[in-house]
Amino acid sequence: MAPEPQRVKIAQLKGKDLRTVHVVEWPGLPGRKVGLMELRCSEQLEAYFAAREVFARRGWQEIDAAALQSFEEELHVQYCYRMLVDPDARDPKFRIFDSVEETRQRLDPNERNFFALTHQIRQNAGAAGRMIEDQKREGEADKVKPAEGEA
Amino acid sequence: MNLRGYKTAPPTAVRLRGKLVWLALLSRLRLQQAEGLAGAFFRAHRVEPRGPYFELVRRIHVLASAMDSEAHELLEELVPSEVKVLWMVWAAHQEELASVASPGALREELRKRVNDDADVLADGQAAYLAGPSSPDPGGFFGRPVGELTDAQLDYCALVRSAFIEFHLEGKHKEVSSAWLQSPSE
Numbered sequence: 001m002a003p004e005p006q007r008v009k010i011a012q013l014k015g016k017d018l019r020t021v022h023v024v025e026w027p028g029l030p031g032r033k034v035g036l037m038e039l040r041c042s043e044q045l046e047a048y049f050a051a052r053e054v055f056a057r058r059g060w061q062e063i064d065a066a067a068l069q070s071f072e073e074e075l076h077v078q079y080c081y082r083m084l085v086d087p088d089a090r091d092p093k094f095r096i097f098d099s100v101e102e103t104r105q106r107l108d109p110n111e112r113n114f115f116a117l118t119h120q121i122r123q124n125a126g127a128a129g130r131m132i133e134d135q136k137r138e139g140e141a142d143k144v145k146p147a148e149g150e151a
Numbered sequence: 152m153n154l155r156g157y158k159t160a161p162p163t164a165v166r167l168r169g170k171l172v173w174l175a176l177l178s179r180l181r182l183q184q185a186e187g188l189a190g191a192f193f194r195a196h197r198v199e200p201r202g203p204y205f206e207l208v209r210r211i212h213v214l215a216s217a218m219d220s221e222a223h224e225l226l227e228e229l230v231p232s233e234v235k236v237l238w239m240v241w242a243a244h245q246e247e248l249a250s251v252a253s254p255g256a257l258r259e260e261l262r263k264r265v266n267d268d269a270d271v272l273a274d275g276q277a278a279y280l281a282g283p284s285s286p287d288p289g290g291f292f293g294r295p296v297g298e299l300t301d302a303q304l305d306y307c308a309l310v311r312s313a314f315i316e317f318h319l320e321g322k323h324k325e326v327s328s329a330w331l332q333s334p335s336e
Contacts, residue, residue: 010220
């Protein structure tokens with residue numbers, strides 16, 4: 001009878017609690033580096049709900065077509081506040097901005113768009129790539145494993 | 152091989168950060184529960200449950216159920232692209248089993264097994280006679296219908312018809328509706 005599969009607890013998937021941080025150049029400032037930390041689901045949701053709240057405070061209850069662009073911009077502010085960190089740190093505690101308000105004031109829309117887009121591309125490529133590599137390694141291991149009774 | 156192979160749907164596995172993660176198939180009830188929890192999570196933030204962020208939360212709740220894990224742990228630990236890959240593997244598996252258990256294919260398979268396998272006969276007969284109060288509550292038979300996957304529900308119906316067709320020779324054509332109902336109903 002096949003053994004029961006063991007449950008992998010999510011805690012076992014954690015590494016040393018280091019986060020994936022991509023070091024990128026600040027747009028328009030060659031040589032000036034900033035860390036772009038991959039946001040987890042909870043952080044992205046936090047950013048989304050925070051952007052909704054900002055919108056609700058401004059009196060927008062629904063995000064319709066007219067409000068969509070402003071909402072995207074607010075979402076980028078929220079993302080930038082959470083993901084831009086000291087390039088040498090792999091820790092969300094080392095954010096480069098102290099508050100969402102400071103992020104909103106200090107970053108122009110092009111910078112926000114650049115960072116949000118880069119985050120999306122790097123995160124998709126990074127996590128999916130790692131999983132594909134895992135599957136490949138698994139496949140290679142199966143190939144070299146001797147068949148039953150052969151060893 | 153006997154019918155016990157169908158009692159619990161087989162899980163599938165995917166590597167995540169180098170560890171093998173098992174993803175179980177889910178019954179309609181568990182899917183509904185997961186979706187309900189995702190909706191409640193959004194409403195708790197006074198946001199309508201719709202759009203891509205809701206879809207992310209919905210998938211996480213479904214995957215948490217399939218992984219026998221806690222949704223908040225997945226939320227805090229995974230990035231969306233990891234959720235996407237897990238979701239694709241799980242959804243493909245759930246879909247695959249449903250298609251394997253299509254009535255036509257499974258009926259043919261059961262025809263062969265019911266005729267050839269003594270274990271199948273004994274197992275099927277006991278289950279048919281015992282109904283929902285089957286003495287095997289941990290297994291497939293006797294479980295509340297709400298906990299069964301669509302494929303398992305198809306299987307119930309097919310076992311019943313195959314059993315009648317092949318082994319009762321028309322003596323018990325009337326099958327009690329209680330057979331497929333939860334004991335609590």
